[in-house]
Amino acid sequence: xxxxxxxxxxxxxxxxxxxxxxxxxxxxxxxxxxxxxxxxxxxxxxxxxxxxxxxxxxxxxxxxxxxxxxxxxxxxxxxxxxxxxxxxxxxxxxxxxxxxxxxxxxxxxxxx
Amino acid sequence: xxxxxxxxxxxxxxxxxxxxxxxxxxxxxxxxxxxxxxxxxxxxxxxxxxxxxxxxxxxxxxxxxxxxxxxxxxxxxxxxxxxxxxxxxxxxxxxxxxxxxxxxxxxxxxxxxxxxxxxxxxxxxxxxxxxxxxxxxxxxxxxxxxxxxxxxxxxxxxxxxxxxxxxxxxxxxxxxxxxxxxxxxxxxxxxxxxxxxxxxxxxxxxxxxxxxxxxxxxxxxxxxxxxxxxxxxxxxxxxxxxxxxxxxxxxxxxxxxxxxxxxxxxxxxxxxxxxxxxxxxxxxxxxxxxxxxxxxxxxxxxxxxxxxxxxxxxxxxxxxxxxxxxxxxxxxxxxxxxxxxxxxxxxxxxxxxxxxxxxxxxxxxxxxxxxxxxxxxxxxxxxxxxxxxxxxxxxxxxxxxxxxxxxxxxxxxxxxxxxxxxxxxxxxxxxxxxxxxxxxxxxxxxxxxxxxxxxxxxxxxxxxxxxxxxxxxxxxxxxxxxxxxxxxxxxxxxxxxxxxxxxxxxxxxxxxxxxxxxxxxxxx
Amino acid sequence: xxxxxxxxxxxxxxxxxxxxxxxxxxxxxxxxxxxxxxxxxxxxxxxxxxxxxxxxxxxxxxxxxxxxxxxxxxxxxxxxxxxxxxxxxxxxxxxxxxxxxxxxxxxxxxxxxxxx
Numbered sequence: 001x002x003x004x005x006x007x008x009x010x011x012x013x014x015x016x017x018x019x020x021x022x023x024x025x026x027x028x029x030x031x032x033x034x035x036x037x038x039x040x041x042x043x044x045x046x047x048x049x050x051x052x053x054x055x056x057x058x059x060x061x062x063x064x065x066x067x068x069x070x071x072x073x074x075x076x077x078x079x080x081x082x083x084x085x086x087x088x089x090x091x092x093x094x095x096x097x098x099x100x101x102x103x104x105x106x107x108x109x110x111x112x
Numbered sequence: 113x114x115x116x117x118x119x120x121x122x123x124x125x126x127x128x129x130x131x132x133x134x135x136x137x138x139x140x141x142x143x144x145x146x147x148x149x150x151x152x153x154x155x156x157x158x159x160x161x162x163x164x165x166x167x168x169x170x171x172x173x174x175x176x177x178x179x180x181x182x183x184x185x186x187x188x189x190x191x192x193x194x195x196x197x198x199x200x201x202x203x204x205x206x207x208x209x210x211x212x213x214x215x216x217x218x219x220x221x222x223x224x225x226x227x228x229x230x231x232x233x234x235x236x237x238x239x240x241x242x243x244x245x246x247x248x249x250x251x252x253x254x255x256x257x258x259x260x261x262x263x264x265x266x267x268x269x270x271x272x273x274x275x276x277x278x279x280x281x282x283x284x285x286x287x288x289x290x291x292x293x294x295x296x297x298x299x300x301x302x303x304x305x306x307x308x309x310x311x312x313x314x315x316x317x318x319x320x321x322x323x324x325x326x327x328x329x330x331x332x333x334x335x336x337x338x339x340x341x342x343x344x345x346x347x348x349x350x351x352x353x354x355x356x357x358x359x360x361x362x363x364x365x366x367x368x369x370x371x372x373x374x375x376x377x378x379x380x381x382x383x384x385x386x387x388x389x390x391x392x393x394x395x396x397x398x399x400x401x402x403x404x405x406x407x408x409x410x411x412x413x414x415x416x417x418x419x420x421x422x423x424x425x426x427x428x429x430x431x432x433x434x435x436x437x438x439x440x441x442x443x444x445x446x447x448x449x450x451x452x453x454x455x456x457x458x459x460x461x462x463x464x465x466x467x468x469x470x471x472x473x474x475x476x477x478x479x480x481x482x483x484x485x486x487x488x489x490x491x492x493x494x495x496x497x498x499x500x501x502x503x504x505x506x507x508x509x510x511x512x513x514x515x516x517x518x519x520x521x522x523x524x525x526x527x528x529x530x531x532x533x534x535x536x537x538x539x540x541x542x543x544x545x546x547x548x549x550x551x552x553x554x555x556x557x558x559x560x561x562x563x564x565x566x567x568x569x570x571x572x573x574x575x576x577x578x579x580x581x582x583x584x585x586x587x588x589x590x591x592x593x594x595x596x597x598x599x600x601x602x603x604x605x606x607x608x609x610x611x612x613x614x615x616x617x618x619x620x621x622x623x624x625x626x627x628x629x630x631x632x633x634x635x636x
Numbered sequence: 637x638x639x640x641x642x643x644x645x646x647x648x649x650x651x652x653x654x655x656x657x658x659x660x661x662x663x664x665x666x667x668x669x670x671x672x673x674x675x676x677x678x679x680x681x682x683x684x685x686x687x688x689x690x691x692x693x694x695x696x697x698x699x700x701x702x703x704x705x706x707x708x709x710x711x712x713x714x715x716x717x718x719x720x721x722x723x724x725x726x727x728x729x730x731x732x733x734x735x736x737x738x739x740x741x742x743x744x745x746x747x748x749x750x751x752x
Contacts, residue, residue, distance in 0.1 A: 014527035058574035065498035089751030284738025
């Protein structure tokens, strides 16, 4: 069948997958249709509720990139403290990494 | 000038057309400035069409060996040469055309995009000339059978790429990136030339097939192999040779970075070609296979972890390029580590190799798409810093859709093409060594996480007042992205056809070294 | 022993070149190191092509008794590499010049705005 990729251990068919997704979307639409329609646009109903405080300006609520994954980098701080200084931006270091890499490869191949 | 002659000369035209177009572009720009864009796009269409025609020929009739300067039908080995091919040969097999197709698609999409995005810049004629030179360098690298010729095309590739990188000076940053890239690649290139000298000293030939047929296992040959691996890994941007890669990618014009991805993959092509077709079955390849796997795992992991804290959007994408290169090395390295065991090759080695190769073309397409989309954002806003972006999805809907397609593909979300190749790599490496497959999956999750951040902080959120005047980019830039997006979706929807038509011949070409030698030396 | 002298020179030159590239933080000196590295590789290539009492492959010199002449492959390679080297060197020096205009320095330690 067109689209069936046999990987030797499993099978992957994007076309069947698409049919599945379409079917589940249709099902969710059906369920959504059964709901009660009490939504009214342009009323108090659509405003965000912030414990009664006024809504801040739009530009102030956007979460900027710098605030994302702060926890991730903070948790891996010992790793990053070692990794980032290696990318020093000095060309001489880059060339020495080239030499170190080549020498390690050579030793491994000669011994292996 | 009949059709048969033209068809037979396609390998020569493959190099001639982009070179000819490149050197005529400044002339055209001087005398017919209005026709220059059309000329450049025409050259790109013709050279891409030649690459695709060659691919059709190879898939229909098998490997093409083209001898430069010989009358048709004379064969690769002149009668009085003592069994050595003296002329320069082009040897285009399944792996070569596979790379040609990816270069053809990406270079055409790139030039469509660049003719608009460069329109506000000066000295464009030289820019397009360098772009076409880079295309010629890539085409040459993936089709030549002569080691020194390969080196020449590699140098054309490095020179053109670094000159293009420096084009938008950007307060000196671009020049700094280009300088670093050029220095590292020159050191790598000279080491490759040294290795070529070592091989020539022993076998008196520069032809890869001749060297492959006579190769024995000496320390000097191993030294040559290591120098070739190190030099080509530098070109491909593999950890620990990757340091200059993000520097150059992040400052180059976006359309150029798109093509530089393919240019660095031509280095990867050389790496696999040397390991499989030249050194091939000469030694127990487990050590070299593990080297390739470890380089791959290092690239994947260090690339993605360096990408997460980045603030510059293009630098983030560049580190992901390093990370994705790791998947290709992992897939092909797995096949290499079990190269001498036919049973294992048939159970999962071939699948690993096909996954790795499939990932090459997938990466060229979706990373190209991502760079073009990010370039469109920068074209309209002039901002690189992720922290200053936001809410652009309201104004740039098409760019957002294309970026989303690229994001889902690189993170391996079904049904896009990245999922198919990653699935093949996961399943086959799991059979080889479960720990490596787990690392590959973790890296994929981190990739998704990092792109969540990019997508959210660039396109999502409320409209920001500073970007009130931002509009959608011109149609031709969108067309460049659309071409890549169509292929990303198409390869994802029919992965079986792609694997059977494009990838399987490439894997066969690498796995059967004797065929490679036979095409040049046997019967010829 | 005397036949190996060129290769000893190649090894020495490569050592000097890498020492310069790694230890000199002045970009111009570093590029000079790259030039020496390129010279070393060129010398290596030419030295490979030497054959004891070989005959240069020039048509008018061709020996009457029909004995073989030396293939000039490596000489061709060297010439090509010299040309490539000139182009590379020129481009690098141009880059250094432009960086100097913008940053006011040729020191590799200060030429690191792209990092991390």
